[in-house]
Amino acid sequence: MSAPTARLAALTPESAVGASRDLLGDLVERHGQVGAMVRTMAHSPAVLGGYLQLSRAMKRAKLDRRISELVSIALQVHQGCELCLEAHESAARSLGVTEEEIEAARRSTSADPRVAAMIAVAMRVYREPTGITDAQVQELRDHGYSDREIADVVGVVALNVLTGAFNLLAGLTPETTP
Incomplete structure (x- = not known):
């Protein structure tokens, strides 16, 4: 039995287009690699950008x-x-x-x-x-x-x-x- 596969493919800076290519390229340059969720979110630059902004903002949260x-x-x-x-x-x-x-x-x-x-x-x-x-x-x-x-x-x-x-x-x- 083969392992399950994701419904959406994870992208790379080379396979992404437009704003997603830029976002992924920047992330890979800064971090060396990014997870499957972020690479898959790159199908939508709006979703990826929103996730990155909210994630960064929540790092400044006061909640323990x-x-x-x-x-x-x-x-x-x-x-x-x-x-x-x-x-x-x-x-x-x-x-x-x-x-x-x-x-x-x-x-x-x-x-x-x-x-x-x-x-x-x-x-x-x-x-x-x-x-x-x-x-x-x-x-x-x-x-x-x-x-x-x-x-x-x-x-x-x-x-x-x-x-x-x-x-x-x-x-x-x-x-x-x-």
């Missing part, structure tokens, strides 16, 4: 990176992108997050009430943003989150929706990516 990764794990379990889930679990481990914390995030919770509250709001932003309540936002403040951190979670959700949905559409999975 460990919490951001736990939120991302919870989101990707529900969205179903195994490629993203593996990446976020690996990133969480590199930050010292325990297997117990990762497993709790997979269930959209945390043993830490502060983290659990942020995951709950992130999941509400993902599933039903019209259902976010004043009490939920106040709970985040009561746990010590700043308004900036509360706003940052929307960016974390948006970036996860973009990458997960793209990977699912393109057929990028751990089995289809080198």
Whole structure:
């Protein structure tokens, strides 16, 4: 049985055209190589450019990176992108997050009430943003989150929706990516 293949082919700076050729060429020049998702996003310079801008912007987020990764794990379990889930679990481990914390995030919770509250709001932003309540936002403040951190979670959700949905559409999975 052969390995599954992606629905969209990953491009190279040589096979990409127009703005995508320039974006990929610049990324390869700066980083040496880029992942399959970025190379596949190059089919749409608008999507690739938007992803790169949002990704760069979120690197300046105030929300603690460990919490951001736990939120991302919870989101990707529900969205179903195994490629993203593996990446976020690996990133969480590199930050010292325990297997117990990762497993709790997979269930959209945390043993830490502060983290659990942020995951709950992130999941509400993902599933039903019209259902976010004043009490939920106040709970985040009561746990010590700043308004900036509360706003940052929307960016974390948006970036996860973009990458997960793209990977699912393109057929990028751990089995289809080198």
